[in-house]
Amino acid sequence: MSASTSLKTPRTALELQRIVVSKLGWMGCGIALLLVIAPLLDIVGVVTINGLSAFSVQLFTKNTGGTTNGLLNAMEGTVVITLFAMLIAVPIGIGAGIHLSEYGRDRLSSTIRFLSDVLTGTPSIVLGYFSFVVFIIGFGWGFSLAAAAITLAILIVPYLARITELALQQVPNSMREAAYALGATDSKVVFKVVLPAASAGVITGTLLGLAISVGETAPLIYTAGWSDFTWTGHFTHSPVAYLTYVIWTFIDQPDAHSHALAYAAAFFVMLVVLAINISVRLVVKRQKFA
């Protein structure tokens, strides 16, 4: 009994102060976490509600011009630009990743690694302006699909290369040795053994690249231009529409219908980007790729 009473001595002022500071500290941290997550939920909420209320069949059948308009040209443009950007970026990015991972011990590779990090950190508007100077003015292509796709490809390649490299490096060396022991050549080892084993990581990189190219705006303003019609089928001298441009410009228009189109476009872009990122993260967690 005496022991328990002696343990219950009143707390000193210093102890009280420490406890209060700790409680306040935890509260601060909790509020901070809320303040970080709440805007995301609000963004998703606002865009989803306004986007869904703007939903109609017209969105998929009409172009942006005219009075009863939709988003057909913008959606088609985004799909086409992304498709061609991926066609350019995927072979180069995966090739660079293979080189970095399998033959990447020399000075050239560490230079490539450093430069690709620099390229990742370069603001996309700088890349966009570069393309404007080179393709639009230099080559005289005009605002065009080719310029837009190449710009996005330059943007995606470094991501793709680094993710591919990481994925390939996680393939155990014993698999390579086993393949070599069976008499496989260098290229057979890489393409028939290592690449299939790392396919999940490579696909992850490709999907993230896809998400980036769907969500980008700044580099496209200076390269794709804008068109109220669907893609003409020409690679140069014909501007292309894309969804993010609709978000950027239509929200500044005075009429409610333009606002609705902007929200609908934002909804589609966000849906694609979040769906890709969430599914990639879930799959990655399960497969222990990091």
Added chain:
Amino acid sequence: MIPAALCAVVLFLVVYSGQAMIFNGLHFVTNINWDLGDLYSDPVTVRGISVPQGASYGILVFIVGTLVSSGIAILIAVPLSIGAAICLAEAVPHRIRPALSMLVELVAVVPSVVFGLWGIAVLIPFIGHYLSPTGNGYGLLAASIVLALMITPIIASTLLDALLQVPKENRESAFALGATHFEVVSKAMLPMVRTTLIGGIVLALGRALGETMAVLMVSGGGINILPTSLFSPISTIASFIVSQLDSAEADPTNMSVRTLSEIALVLFIITLAVNAAAKLLTSGALNVRKH
């Protein structure tokens, strides 16, 4: 291909902006006046280069706008992300931590133009209604808040990874000395990950400096005047490049297009320096942790 692409970017920008550099000189970065000149009268020749009459290119306003908006964004984002990371690392139950940290990371992947849309739809009316003395929400504060939201996940996830790697022994010995849980985190764990934290902050700064669309949509696009208060309209280097597209194309001498290319180069150099600093800091931090 990657080095080729990067070298091409720098080379073309330098070559293309060469004439602009000669015309603008060093005055370029200290002049606050941006005037395309009279685009309709005959161009005049200055120092052997043909430019529109009265043209004056000064980008001090945009450099200041970029640095100030990113600086304020960092001031907002750092406490938020430290708090969020501590909460995620120590306070939330293990079962929901992956879900919450994924939510924080997802903030980083929302396209910047969607952030801009949210800024216009939610943030601008809020600032205009409750905070701004003029009732106009567009300006420095809105740009800084949007930037802060976009870079918080970068700092928070860097810090979270570092906090989870603090050795168990350090935590346990701090507890054994009678520290409260919060004291363990703030006085024993945070100092250990300080270098990583600074690296993450610098990395986030690099992202904020180059951010274009969201800033363009909420900053108010002020030119030719330095910001005087939190509610002044501003332009950053990146947003200015986009907003000048149409007027630059109307210039028959192409000098404003060349000058924009010089501006892009300035932005590239600033972000390169910041990212290099981040890289040095984080690689240094890894070495320290291994010992």
